[in-house]
Amino acid sequence: MLQSKPGGALAQEAVECIAAIREQPRFAPFADVSEDVLRSISSVGEESCDDIFFDVAASDLIDTKSIDSVHSFISSHQHNSAPQAGGAPKRQVLARVAGTGLAPWEIHRPQQFVRDLVLRGRCFSGRVLDAGCGIGDNALFIQKACPQAHVTAVDVVPRCLEFAAAKAKLRGMCGKVQMLAADLLELDPARQHQALCGPDADGAYDCVLDSSTFHCFGDADRERYVAVLGRLLRRGGLLVMNCMSEEEGRPGGPRRITVPDLLSVFNRQSGWEVEVIEDSIIELHPTFWGGKALARLFTIRKL
Incomplete structure (x- = not known):
């Protein structure tokens, strides 16, 4: 156990x-x-x-x-x-x-939905990309709990990766998770981090984890982000995405993602199929919003 x-x-x-x-x-x-x-x-x-x-x-x-x-x-x-x-x-x-250790989403443990997915034996095998990894708790947990996986953790803020590396050292996991500073809005593969793309520019990953990243983007940026994920994820691979829902009515925080909004981006016409939609939460620091926000967990397959 x-x-x-x-x-x-x-x-x-x-x-x-x-x-x-x-x-x-x-x-x-x-x-x-x-x-x-x-x-x-x-x-x-x-x-x-x-x-x-x-x-x-x-x-x-x-x-x-x-x-x-x-x-x-x-x-x-x-x-x-x-x-x-x-x-x-x-x-x-x-x-x-981000990366100060004080942001509400920096809870210093893996998110509940990630722990639940691991316990259910879903998703995390082969090459796994943690897209917008923050201070690394999800990536480090997945790598330790799923030794058959090869986890790459990416964030655009280098300070987050410094924090993640410090956590890896404290946990005796130095070098176990590949950590890269890269911009997942960069559409040109030639300008993207070579280690992120791997030997092939297309289909490098079997699974992508998005824990509160997609809901941080406006319309234009999320189109670029989804295009990059579509290039990095292999055909048949899974995108697991946890986003704050419109049912979370308190002010501030990220963009709220409705089901119709999500389906307007991820659909068969655009090369994706949303397989599962589940109620979820985003765990937060206990002094912020009582420690959690209402969310939805989407399991999406690349066609």
Whole structure:
């Protein structure tokens, strides 16, 4: 049976990861994160089994040394590009808070839906891509729980990968998960990270995990993102996507994805088939929205 870490061990690991990262000179802005902030991570429990890409000037209202400031901003309409139209989160905001260990979605454990999928024996075999891996908890869990898989974790914010690498070291998993800084909106294979594409530009992966990535994009960006995933995923491969649903009515957060909206992008005409739609949640820091948001889990096959 799979064993999960107790909340105290996860909290200590999170503190150690932040400490390791803030020792690095290029992360000096986070060097004086208070011990109170570090202690706040101890409330994260186990409930069940380079900023070079972005202009961060627009997000200067966020004090990234304060968990209260980060959570307050992301739970407001300031977080969205067009809140009245269900706009996507501002990319410069995501870039500023991602990988600090304080963002609401950085819960320092794999998401519940990922744990459930592993326990159900679904999806994660062969070459697995964690698209928008964040600080790496899902990717590291899948690799350890599914040793037959070969996991590649990708994020556009290098700081996230530094955090993920620190977690891998603490877990004795250095080198077990391939971690790449890459932009999954880059349509030109020649400009994409060679290690991401593998020896073949098309069909490198058997499964793609999207844990709260798709819902971060506006219309134009998500078209590019889906095109890139379509190139990376082999024919017959699975895309597993967990997105915040329109049933989550609290302000702030990412774009809400309705079923018709999802089906307008993923359909047989565009080369995809949505096989399963399930109610789900997104686990969050317990001080943000009570620790969870309403979501849907989509299992989508590439035709």
